[in-house]
Amino acid sequence: MDTSSSFFQQISKDTDNLNIRFEHDRGYLQNVQTDTVPVVAVTLKDAEAKRRLNALGNYFTRSWSPETGCQICEEEKLDLVKMDPTSYPTVMLSVFVVRPTPFLEPFFERLAALDYPKSHIHLTTYCAVPEQQMFVNEFLEKQGPNYRSVEEIDPEKYMDQARAFQHAVKLCLEKSECDSLFYVEATAQFTWPGTLKHLVSANRSVVAPLMTRHNAFWSTFWGDISDDGSYKRSDDYFDIVERRKLGLWNVPLVGTTFMLSRWALSEIASDFVEEPFFYLSIASTTAKKNIFVYVDNRAQFGRLTNPVNFKLNHLHNDMWQIFDNPLDWEERYLHPDYHNFVNKSKTKDDFEQPCPDVFWVPLMSETFCRHMIEEMEHFGQWSDGSNYDARLETGYEAVPTRDIHMRQIDWEEQWLHVLRTYVYPIQLKIFEGYSDKPWARMNFVVRYMPGEQPFLRFHHDASTYTLDMALNRAHVDYEGGGVHFPRYGCKLVETRVGWPLIFPGRLTHLHEGLETTSGIRYIFVTFVNP
Structure with missing residues (x-):
């Protein structure tokens, strides 16, 4: 013994x-x-x-x-660099929208940008969320003709994820030239276009790209599984997730996105194990068939969005994702030049002042501005422009406008977060010595148009400082408009979309809204620290 x-x-x-x-x-x-x-x-x-x-x-x-x-990473590697793209393996890209998912537009843009010949990709899609089918349709309309073939999996016929996946497997196996299946759920944001090439090159039976949620350890694999089928952390989980150890790792379970070879597909198709949830079914089936499953953390493939609190009760629901998916929200809704103006080297002198103590700041993207306008019109409950305003505690508005408040669309907390997180660093630069954190009760979108309210009379704002941001384009969406500061003899007509004018509210900056002569002008206004 x-x-x-x-x-x-x-x-x-x-x-x-x-x-x-x-x-x-x-x-x-x-x-x-x-x-x-x-x-x-x-x-x-x-x-x-x-x-x-x-x-x-x-x-x-x-x-x-x-x-x-x-040392095993180069074993069995398929060197695509030495191959002509016309000889690349053919892949079935199976895209699954299985639950309400944020940021589908950038997801599909990144999917289309994967660096792999579309003539060697069979595309299948499955959308179990009817309210988001429009994003799939838009992608298919734009990109569908570029792929080798396109097929939609009917969610009414295949009502759960596992059955839809099994049908995708069947579709691949029916095509003699389908060498592998790349399963992708819509929470996988591939920021690296080389992802698909990398996984094909790895040439494994099942391989998942390591991806995590932003600033979290939720990832595309489990290091271990408990007896009851629940999650169990392996000793090296954090080493792999934080990429302290790089390689191809044999793991028991992968999810969200993974590639399966044709051999693995044929094994899975012959005896698929039903489990309480889909990823565990894959894990049990591969374990039963002795199919090794790997996670690859040798590259930065992208990240996972967090869909847990995502709701579909607005027109542009991504706007409400500033807390759950801050990085995706920033990329979509912050102005692309914003971070250039908040780095330590920038001072007040680096900000344009089209009028004295009126600062122009790149804050929000054109996408944000367009979505905000569309959200306002979708909500549709514009005030009547009278002095009586039931939305205010006093019921009285001295300088009324036709507007909608952020709290009416349940977006006040999100905008206050924008003020604290993104406006505050700007405040510290342009108003030196004023360090109070920004807060505002009056956050609203104003609509100016002939026949309704084309202008606004002279007034001071009830604020320490004001943000007045153009949401649409002068001379394109409307004519006229702008703002006039009589104390300085300064008129601003050529406003910039997403660039708020930031200026002191009380005492020094009396101003008026100039007449909009045609079209519709929209502005976003915030009275900071009233």
């Missing part, structure tokens, strides 16, 4: 006395209890023990070591 594990080491779910010892490029299994280095590791037909063996196998022999890194 080899009681000291000198030659054999049995791996079980309860084995906690094992370690990996490295010597240059080799990893050895070490029994720390007996201080031996067994030659052979064996396990019984126990699922958890097999997962434990696979996890340890990531470091055995010349798989991975701290000195040399991943």
